[in-house]
Amino acid sequence: MATRGMLIVLSGPSGVGKGTVRKAMFQDQQRDFVYSISMTTRQPRPGEVDGVDYYFRSKEDFKREIADDGMLEYAQYVDNYYGTPLKYVNQTLDAGKDVFLEIEVNGAMQVRKKCPDGVFIFLTPPDLSSLKQRIKGRGSEDMQTIDKRMHKAVDEIKMMRQYDYAVVNDTVPNAVQRIENIIESEHLRVQRVIAQYEKMIGVGEK
């Protein structure tokens, strides 16, 4: 059996660029970790595809998944639910592959409790005014939603201390590079390397 994969969690305040950075990570390069597609009750935006960007589901379906213990984590965000289907994450980690989640902060804290040996990365804006610009610039929400998201973002920034790493999203390529460096270093953590050696030499196996 393979050594269990590593769970990588990218989180941070609304509008900081998590989705943009995550897409850039997977766009041009084959990675040796896979992205876990989230489930959401929000409507698809133009160009978004079910099963690629999200699993777009009704509130009833989403609630049924929660009741069936099908979610690793979930959160209500603005007016919709977002969550990580558990089965894909477990199966992939069990197969020895690393899994990458891009989720908001409440969900990340649920994962932290369940998977304490995951790697928790907090994406930060260079400053608050650029955060506001980014929330506005996205242009897909009305003013009331932008205000809601900005308020939420300020609260979310206070949660940075719960994470292992802070990555400034000044430019997307810089942020991607920093995340790559973190993942590379995390693989070299002695505890993880020891776990692999133990598997190789069969420690703990009969």
Ligand SMILES: Nc1nc2c(ncn2[C@@H]2O[C@H](COP(=O)(O)OP(=O)(O)O)[C@@H](O)[C@H]2O)c(=O)[nH]1
């Ligand atoms: N807890 C949780 N948050 C998620 C999940 N998937 C996406 N999100 C977050 O939900 C928030 C809203 O996402 P979205 O509606 O796509 O708008 P975005 O702000 O443009 O990314 C973002 O902060 C995402 O990171 C998930 O599976 N669980």
Ligand SMILES: Nc1ncnc2c1ncn2[C@@H]1O[C@H](COP(=O)(O)OP(=O)(O)O)[C@@H](O)[C@H]1O
């Ligand atoms: N490094 C960056 N510099 C400038 N704008 C950025 C950067 N990263 C993301 N953005 C922009 O900020 C807005 C919010 O990004 P998005 O990925 O939707 O944020 P989140 O997923 O964290 O809510 C988008 O318009 C995006 O193009």
